[in-house]
Amino acid sequence: MRIRHLTGVVGRAVRASGGFKPMIRKVVSLYRREGFSGLRNGFRQRRDLSQESAKRNDYDEWIERYDCIDDEQRAAIQKRIAVMPDRPLISVVMPTYNPKPEWLKEAIESIRNQLYPNWELCIADDLSTDPAIRPLLEQMSSEDSRIKVIFREQNGHISAASNSALQLATGDWVALLDHDDLLPEHALYCVANAIVANPSARLIYSDEDKMDAAGRRHDPYFKCDWNRDLFYSQNFFSHLGVYHKALLDTVGGFRIGIEGSQDYDLVLRCIEHIDDDAIHHIPRVLYHWRVHAESTAGGADAKPYAALAGERALNEHFARRGVAASVEWITRGYHAHYSLPATLPLVSLIIPTRNALKLMRQCIDSIVGKTTYSNYEIIVVDNGSDDPEALRYFESLGEDARIRVLRDDSPFNYSALNNSAVAQARGELVALINNDIEVISPDWLSEMVSLALQPGVGAVGAKLYYPNDTLQHGGVVLGIAGVAGHANKHAQRPAYGYFGRTCLIGSYSAVTAACLVIRKSIYQEVGGLNEKDLTIAFNDIDFCLRIREAGYRNVWTPYAELYHHESATRGDEINPQRRVQFLTEIAYMQQRWGEVLSRDPAYSPNLTLDYEDFSLAWPPRVEALGRDVASS
CATH class of the missing domain: 3.90.550.10 (Spore Coat Polysaccharide Biosynthesis Protein SpsA; Chain A)
Known part of the structure; x- marks a missing residue:
């Protein structure tokens, strides 16, 4: 989503600004003066200067500063x-x-x-x-x-x-x-x-x-x-x-x-x-x-x-x-290849959309044409489409018994749209799918379902690429940009990542709902997506953190590969109302999950929260040796 990009623009200055509240004041002030473009460019300049001065992957220098005891x-x-x-x-x-x-x-x-x-x-x-x-x-x-x-x-x-x-x-x-x-x-x-x-x-x-x-x-x-x-x-x-x-x-x-x-x-x-x-x-x-x-x-x-x-x-x-x-x-x-049961459970693939005919046709055609997992239904949630061609296409989908179209004309609320569809889903598992997703690997759903059925597993995420074959989603790291960011974002395909993290199955604190599979019972157990406080952004992060809080682990797999044509339906700017909503949702996440966001167990405190590339933290978020004495 385009709104997600704002996370990187706003959040990188959290630590440099002395905390979240001072950062918000600076962000609002800059936005009032120069608008979103000025906000984005201002923090990009700060980021670029940081890259030049920190030498952030110089391990010799890092050792000298942080790993030599006196x-x-x-x-x-x-x-x-x-x-x-x-x-x-x-x-x-x-x-x-x-x-x-x-x-x-x-x-x-x-x-x-x-x-x-x-x-x-x-x-x-x-x-x-x-x-x-x-x-x-x-x-x-x-x-x-x-x-x-x-x-x-x-x-x-x-x-x-x-x-x-x-x-x-x-x-x-x-x-x-x-x-x-x-x-x-x-x-x-x-x-x-x-x-x-x-x-x-x-x-x-x-x-x-x-x-x-x-x-x-x-x-x-x-x-x-x-x-x-x-x-x-x-x-x-x-x-x-x-x-x-x-x-x-x-x-x-x-x-x-x-x-x-x-x-x-x-x-x-x-x-x-x-x-x-x-x-x-x-x-x-x-x-x-x-x-x-x-x-x-x-x-x-x-x-x-x-x-x-x-x-x-x-x-x-x-x-x-x-x-x-x-x-x-x-x-x-x-x-690890986990076996599927002899009788495949039904999976409900939920795809919210408004118009977006080209993307929807591409998404559904790729699912129907490439997916080897056979027992699924597709639920298209039409959120007030008014494009005649799109409406005709949605009507034609009814010819496939596996596809249902649910009409919802309420104001856009991503969380509410998905929650309503899950309530009507027939599947033992549900998959949240963005309308700009395109299947690459035919076994994507088999892989994700096999993991989601394992005891103790909550949400399962996929490896998502931009159309230019750079990585969009390799798992979510908490604390990046003040709330969360994507692990190894923009790495070139096949994107092996830091010590293989983006080519190996592993647990993350959160995964994106652009392509997420979970047992319906767990979805309902944790109350679904937060449709009151997180209508646009971070609803998937909050959802995954509540899943983890309930005792499940969220798993990401590189063997389910899909394209994510992110931002394809939006312009460069988002409307003022959504900008305000975005800042409000940042504030909610910080208030609800502040302590959790500061220490991601699926990430190292020796690695940066300013970038998404697993580079070194300057300084690390670990007590210096000797200073840990008082707290021991």
């Missing part, structure tokens, strides 16, 4: 450690096999240099053939009693070696470290702090980056909070992964035969025994993954067997859970 922070951390009521013992498990001796030594020293002292390092050497390894391990073990080493008598590969190291562990918590990677000095402090602050946690993970041969850090992965659907697409849990030892004992440690994806398999088996709220994310880079030819940090192609092992681990996980699904590796991650 002596004052070290002192604060040590003070916090000293007063911890219970300092958990963290067992760091490290299997080794023929690592470069200098890298192995650096990995061990990164543990010895931890600010948090209550650790033990449990190393199992898997019969390394390099004669330098055993003396090095023996020497380092003799220098620090917290370092335990076992030398296996036969080579058993990484799972067997990891289990041997686990046998040495006496801590209540286990952290995994590869023999050539590094932990920053504050890593185990952050883990211990999280354990103390979150007593119900059973699994903990952090952000990570990569490190080249020269020791330069790059390619940071700033992760979202626990996201089950994204985890089924990629193993973002590792690294740094930390496990409650009792949970590892319950699942029996590492499984032989899943080498290459043994960590993935371990977490999959762990989550079968705990609730999602027992999984805690630390939004800090606590793991440096060394990149070299044999490392999976260099990509799945470095270890193709790892991708196949992950595929097997996922398929067996679904089988154990009784979920009818099959998983395949798709280069950048995994695609």
